[in-house]
Amino acid sequence: MACNSSDCSSGCSGLKSENGSKSDGSSVGDGSIRESVCVKCKSNEPVFFADGASEDGKFCSDCFRNNVFGKFRLAVTCHAMITPSDKVLVAFSGGPSSRVALQFVHELQKRAQKNYEASRDRSLPVFGVGVVFLDETAIDPTLSGEINDAIELIRTVVSSLSPPAKHLHVVPIESVFGLDSAEARDRLQKLLDSVSDDTGMEDLLLHLRMLCLQKVASESAYNRLILGSCTSRIASHVLSATVKGRGYSLSADIQHVDARWKVPVVLPLRDCVAQELNRLCRLDSLQIVKLGHPHSGINGLVSSFVALLQEENPSRECTIVRTAGKLTPFYFNKIPEIDDSNVPLATRRRQKRFNLKYNEAMTTEYFCPICCGPLNKSDVSNLSESEGCQDIEVFYAACCSSCRFQILPHGQASIEQFYSLIPQQLTSQEKLQKADTQTLLREKIEDCLLSDGEEEI
Known part of the structure; x- marks a missing residue:
């Protein structure tokens, strides 16, 4: 009443x-x-x-935008994701998340440029920005027309963000093999056809994308790789990784910084939900590219399930990510301290404040050659037992249990074919871990070895 x-x-x-x-x-x-x-x-x-x-x-529109940008800027400054001397590469898929990430990085660069021009001594340089788009026509040739239109739109978007100018890299995903175009496409198609599981094939594509992004970043001298992964996507990854048996390596994938790669990966939109980013794109009329990449298998089921949860309770995605965030991170998720004099003192103080504390018992130097996930003790033991075996057997032992089940084909002949098709980066990593295993074995028996000058009793 x-x-x-x-x-x-x-x-x-x-x-x-x-x-x-x-x-x-x-x-x-x-x-x-x-x-x-x-x-x-x-x-x-x-x-x-x-x-x-x-x-x-x-x-209101201004407060809403400032709220989303504030989350982005807090993540960048507290975790020292971008410093004045950096050269960052933004992975741009064309969707709302990567579009907002590119826009916000541009605004940070624009502000840094104004500060540089206004300063007398030019003490702080302006970080460089590059944009990379992966052309996946080789995966689905029927999308060639849509991808070509998307590339033209992306060129327009990137050019409209200058100055400062940003270099656009349009890279075919098959370039990860380091072969000529026709041979690389054929090899990629054969590799995907060798994986019978839909979920495994989708996960393999995800790993190939990361390898390709890392290849572009390292060859072009970038020292940061920015992904547009947001809370909604991470929430789906938390559940799908749990279902796939990737619980041990889960905490490595959901932090703000992932430095296990040669070029560290940062997630400045980790604390923003997809709904906010979609709203911002509509509010600011940010052009996005819609390309068909439907999820299948476990990934598709989990995405639909999380979307249903979000409809019932708008805080579900944040709750899932916050709960998973209580997992102990790995040593490569710990932000390295910055001694660069170009980095503002306030940034260094925030970095020490927000530095993650990790369990030293979880320190590992061994990673799955396919997904690059850290291996647990049982997987490392299997890798040690494979010492002296053939390269294919060592590769199989070096893979995590999830990749062996979801991605690797069954049967010796099928595994040999898969091994012959994978990019060289994966096999070279496996050989490196084989050498590390020899070091590990030597450390275990070091007390039993005779040093130079000692005689056997």
Whole structure:
């Protein structure tokens, strides 16, 4: 019942009218409160996106955008993702997440450029930015027309973000093999055809994309690789990795920084949900590219499940990521301390404050050659037992249990064919770990070895 007393002491802030609105202008007729002014700045009108979110109609356009950008900037500064002397490469798929990541990185670079021009001594250089797009026409030739249109749109988007100028790398995914185009495409198709499991083939493609991005970054002298992975995508990865038996290596994939790669990978949008990024693209009219990459198998089921959870409760994705964030990170998720004099003192202080604490007992130098996931003790034991075997047997032993089950084919002949088709980076990593295994074995028996000058008793 509506309050109609002038001396009401119940604490209500206004009166309900017959049409279901309060005297302050907010509507309550449909059971939800819609503010007449932004809840943050208390002056501008809020924006309504009509997407069913609980926060719809709470913030004005400026406050909403500042809120999303604030999450991005906090992640960048607290974890020292971008420093003045860096050269960063933004992985751009064309979707809302990578589009927002590119836009925000551009704005940081633009502000740094203004500060550089305004300073007298030019003490802080401006970090460089590059953009990379992977052309996956070789995977699905039927999408060649859409991909060509997407590339032209991406060129327009990147060129519109200057100055400072940003170099665009359009790289075919088959270039990861280091062969000529025709031979590389044939090899890629044979490699994918050798994986019978839909989930395994999708995961293998994900690993090949990372190898290709790392190849571009290292060859072009970038020292940071920025991905647009957001809370929504990480939440799906948490559940799918658990189902696939990747629980041990899960904490390595969900941190802000992943330095197990030659070029460290950073996730500045880790604390932003997909709904926020979609809204921002519509609000700022950011052009996005829609390419068909439907999930299949376990990944598709988990994505649908998480989307359903999010509809029922908008905080589910954040809850999943926060819960997984309690897992102990690995040593390569720990931010290395920066001694560069070009890095502001405030950034270095934040870095020490937000440095992750990891369990030294989880330190490992052994990674699966396919997914690059850290190996647990049982997998390392299998790798040690394979010492002296053929390269294929060592490769099989070096793979984690999930990759052996989901990706590797069954049968000796099929495994040999798979081994002959994979990129050289994977086999070279396996050979490196084979050499490390010899060092590990030597360390185990070091007390039993005779040093030079000692005689056997």
